[in-house]
Amino acid sequence: MTMLPTPDDRRSACLAALADPTRRAILELLARRRLHVEELAAHFPISRPAVSKHLRTLKQAGLLSESHEGRRAFYGVNAQPLREVEQWLAAQRRVWETSLMKLKRLVERDD
Numbered sequence: 001m002t003m004l005p006t007p008d009d010r011r012s013a014c015l016a017a018l019a020d021p022t023r024r025a026i027l028e029l030l031a032r033r034r035l036h037v038e039e040l041a042a043h044f045p046i047s048r049p050a051v052s053k054h055l056r057t058l059k060q061a062g063l064l065s066e067s068h069e070g071r072r073a074f075y076g077v078n079a080q081p082l083r084e085v086e087q088w089l090a091a092q093r094r095v096w097e098t099s100l101m102k103l104k105r106l107v108e109r110d111d
Contacts, residue, residue, distance in 0.1 A: 010062060011088055014081040017061035022046070023054050027063060027077055034067070034076040 017023055022044060029035060029043060037055065041048040055075060058064045062081045067074050 005043050005086070010081060011085055013061040014063060017063055020054070020057075023058055024092065026051070026054055030064070030075055030077045034074040036072045036074050047062070047099050 018027075025044070026040060029040060037052055038046060038083065040055070041051045044051060055064065059075075063077045063078055065076045067076075
């Protein structure tokens with residue numbers, strides 16, 4: 001039986017994929033328009049197989065959409081995982097802000 005990835009698994013995969021500067025640059029290019037591997041490889045001083053490996057990582061993290069035209073695969077950005085990470089970060093920020101405000105009140109309290 002195959003287990004579905006949890007939100008934590010998906011978030012971790014997204015953050016791990018974004019940790020690499022080449023993958024971030026690929027996403028920036030794909031945010032402008034759909035491209036195929038050869039077009040992407042022309043933007044980087046790395047081999048086409050290396051670009052394909054980065055695309056595979058981004059796809060596994062759910063950050064890419066893929067469509068086929070003839071024999072070519074075109075890639076675009078799937079922003080949903082980025083929105084999920086953004087929401088999670090906003091929730092974490094609220095937790096920290098609340099905790100720091102409580103700490104501040106405790107430290108400034110006149111006893």
